Amino acid sequence: MSFDFSVVPSYSQILGTGLLWTVVITALAGTISILFGVGIAIISLYGSKIVSLPVRGVVFLFMGTPLLLQLYLLYYGLSQVGVMLPAFWTGVLGLGLHYAAYNADIFRTCLRGVDPGQTEAARSLGFGRGATLRHFIIPQALLTALPQVGNNSIILLKDTAVLSVLGITELVLNAQRAISETYRPFEFYFTAALLYYLVNLAMEGLLNVAARKAEAIR
Template identity: 50%
Template sequence: MEFDFSPVIDYWPTLLQGVGVTLLIGVAVAVFSVIGGQIVAVITLYTRKVVNWPLRFFIWLFMTTPLLLQLYFLYFGIGEWILIPAIVVGVLGLGFHYMAYNADIFIATIKSVSSGQYEASRSLGFGHLRTLLYIIVPQAFYRALPQLSNNMIIMVKDISVLSAIGIGEMVYASQYAISVTFRPFEFYITIAAIYYLINLMMEAGQTWIERRAAYRS
């Protein structure tokens, strides 16, 4: 068997487009899941059971069911009643999935913040909401950074699952090129190398962020 990477060069613009889609979805999902995770965690910890129990069920549901099943449910299940673009389903599906994991992380890190800081803040005249926003949640966020960064690295790789609903990320783009050139090995090894480079950059970014967080703390 002879390897020929010339088709990869010919379809490089297609692959780059897939890389761009992957990165854009990754940024959107990261912002959505981190902010949403913080909100879910705060509501879960500081509201009554009638409110936080549904959120706890949300966390449990998305952490105990496969991501692909969740995407199929949103795209094909809810899609029977509401027409939702695949790209929106992809962002929402991945966003809710990782929001549940991030919320679980934030619940743990918020609990790890000393209750004395809450009491001290209230004694200085801060209200409950301002204490959470300016004292508790920022500290919890910095403590959660290593786990959040790991989640985001995994999330970027999970974007490949979106090819199952027709989103043109990297794997989908490579499958299209393979269907024309019949050179699967060359394209898959190229996509694997691109994922590896993205992971290296994200790990470097994670190290930098953790150092900055340690400096600020």
């Protein structure tokens, strides 16, 4: 059987739309993963056991179960308790929470790694605990965590393909739509893989630039 990539340009618009939504989903879910990851790390380190232990339990749940299962639980489970979220936002939330669990471990390690002298110096200047965390500890921890969190964001980009099972428009689902019309799976899956690779290269380049700037600031 021969390959025929001449059919691909005719579907460039649908593939481009899928790629655009893949990038949008990555940005939204990545933001959620960072915000929740920082919050979970702070609660785990500085919160009371009554609060921190249940939070850690939820983190272990997200880290110890498959992403696809978590998406199914959110998509079908929330509707059973009266919470009706569109599939798109369910997918974004599911991806964000999944990677928030992994980012939380990174942030927790980086928070612990900040020189205790920074805290003592801030407190001696009259900053309270919250202000010390907000203005001194968290910014330094974020700079240290940037390379690892960036790597997680690249992995998150590739995991957006899982959202196709929920019918969410992204690159893999749109490639499948093109395949259903042309019966050319190799050509379109190969093109989708190439597009993922190019976006990965772009993200790695941006991450390297950001990491160098962060190192200069530190």
